[in-house]
Amino acid sequence: MGLMNIGRGEGSEIIQLFGRGVRLKGYNFSLKRSREINTIKPPKYIETVETLNIFGIRADYMQQFQEYLEAEGLPTNESRIEIILPVIKNLGTQNLKIMKPKAGIDFKTQAPKPVLGLPNKYLQRNKIILNWYPKIQASQSDGISNNFDAITKNETHFNTQHIGFLNVDEIFLEIQRFKDERGWYNLNIPYANIAKILNDTSWYSLQIPPQALEFTSFAQVNQWQEIAIALLKKYCDRLYKSSQSAWESQYLELQTLTENDPNFFEDYKILIDKSQQEIINTLNQISDEINNKILQNIEFHNFKVINFSQHLYQPLIYLNSDYIDITPVPLNEGERDFVIDLQHFYNVRKDFFKNKELYLLRNQSRGKGVGFFEAGNFYPDFILWILLGEHQYINFVDPKGLRNVEGINDRKIQFYQTVKEINFNDENVTLNSFVVSPTKFATISWWGKNKEELENCHLLFQEDKDYIENLLNKAIL
Incomplete structure (x- = not known):
């Protein structure tokens, strides 16, 4: 797109211009960019074709916009680079069931x-x-x-x-x-x-x-x-x-989980300001280690790489930084703590898993992951499988703060009962739902329920050291 004499005066239209792009027909007239389509492998370099480039002659808006970003302490596109972190998929040895x-x-x-x-x-x-x-x-x-x-x-x-x-x-x-x-x-x-x-x-x-x-x-x-x-x-x-x-x-219906499921993706795309050279060097090192199958937990600058062997792909990433943008969306604090706590329990309590197998998968949001209309279009953050013999216990786990929840009758909490109404006529499959909360129990004392009553509703608190074991025991009842 070429523009002349645009943005020579003041006005919000110049800023708004950057929120506009080229409308795409997309694959099969889906109106989506190729990176958002999971059913096909897009052609190489298609993202370049789908990128809008704007060139200006006597157009001051680019410099004005960049100066505005710099004045606000925000990185500009020209000062950012993209780093790719590969993803390693591991579906385990069992045919895991998923709802589709x-x-x-x-x-x-x-x-x-x-x-x-x-x-x-x-x-x-x-x-x-x-x-x-x-x-x-x-x-x-x-x-x-x-x-x-x-x-x-x-x-x-x-x-x-x-x-x-x-x-x-x-x-x-x-x-x-x-x-x-x-x-x-x-x-x-x-x-x-x-x-x-x-x-x-x-x-x-x-x-x-x-x-x-x-x-x-x-x-x-x-x-x-x-x-x-x-x-x-x-x-x-x-x-x-x-x-x-x-x-x-x-x-x-229950189908066998495959690598074509929308919950899987090929890599993380990370945009970072060029000035953050130390972080860039570390990210490049992590990328090399993943390519060489060297998988370990790494933490630096509010950026945590979690390599949990029982998650169906590695790594999972937690991020809390203004210098870095990452897609897909990284873990939040509650999700991070749940994965780390589950990883720790799995590593130190081998006795618990002598006759059981455990698998975890992060569930994507609307349009990709598993959702439930019965619970108000509820998309739990994780799917947790426990395999005991031929039986699969499929557990939907959602780390969730409770400060804005009005009480025990919240539909996401009550889903522990609603999920039991879903029947696939398969005696080897049991469905469960859990909410695990970073909110302290004392904060919701006004609900009028003691902790045991809440735990019986599959609401567990991450402040309790035994909440992971409690969850797993309830999952296989």
């Missing part, structure tokens, strides 16, 4: 067409939160003051007066375009439902300064229009995916 939709099942062609209508209970429980503060901070619109406290965000909704000013025709056409871009040709969007959904405030929360919703000028309406479109796109996305999960859950 039956072959030939196609939501788009076989399921009843989802309709964009008023929110159901799932959409009301799982509200969409739209934070408009960053958008206003980046804008230079007249009449909107940026002197507000963004720490305590104002949460509100549109009222009927706001909606009365909106151009519903324009919103409808934009949502139709969004639907087409996603390839959701089976989604029905009735025109009459647009205003009805916006008038229903039960499914969203809008974080925005109060003055941005005041009736001060008609210039405000353009912003309200943009907000309404953003909200409806999120609503549309969540409704469609929840409808798909609900329908596909009827056709789940």
Whole structure:
């Protein structure tokens, strides 16, 4: 793309330009880049073809944008390099079972067409939160003051007066375009439902300064229009995916886990600032060791490489750094601690595993991993297999903080019961679900349950030294 005389003056449009890219048809019109498609091996160098390059003549925006990043202490693309960490797969000696939709099942062609209508209970429980503060901070619109406290965000909704000013025709056409871009040709969007959904405030929360919703000028309406479109796109996305999960859950079956499963990938891609030479040298050394099958735990600069022999690929990576970006998403602290604790137990308690085999796999998020509509589109962080003779105990484990959980009736916690309702008519398979929490028990004493009662609901606390053994014993009951 070539641009001339662009960005010679001030304005937020220059920053916004960098959030735009080239729309791709993608493989089989999937509208995805090749790295997001797991069913085929993409051609070599396809990422280069799918990369947008922008060249400017008398265009000052590149330098302005780079100076802005440097002033904020953020690395620029030109100052970053990519390092590849290979992944070693190890599926073990057993044919591990995993839940997948039956072959030939196609939501788009076989399921009843989802309709964009008023929110159901799932959409009301799982509200969409739209934070408009960053958008206003980046804008230079007249009449909107940026002197507000963004720490305590104002949460509100549109009222009927706001909606009365909106151009519903324009919103409808934009949502139709969004639907087409996603390839959701089976989604029905009735025109009459647009205003009805916006008038229903039960499914969203809008974080925005109060003055941005005041009736001060008609210039405000353009912003309200943009907000309404953003909200409806999120609503549309969540409704469609929840409808798909609900329908596909009827056709789940046990299949043998293979290396083609979307939970596996070929390598980690790491972007790091060139100035971090010590970290770069260490990462290159780790890459060489993995290629040479030298697998060990390594920790440096809030970056931890975990090589657990019973995880179905190595390594797992934990990261807490502003200097490094990594894909796929690294472990968080709770996930890291769970893997390390399980690795330690496995290494020191060989007696426990004399007649058992243990395997672990990190479960990817929506669209790739195993999810459960019954628990509010719950995607547990890990799948843990315990093999005892011919029997496979398949355990879904989710390290989860509890500070924002309203109590023991949370659907992810209660999934320990719901999962038992899933029946594959296979007497050699048992399903379990566990929540392990870094939150201290004392923090949730207001729930009115003692620790034994919570443990009987498969809620365990990482502060307890025996929580791993407790989990494994409960898993094979």
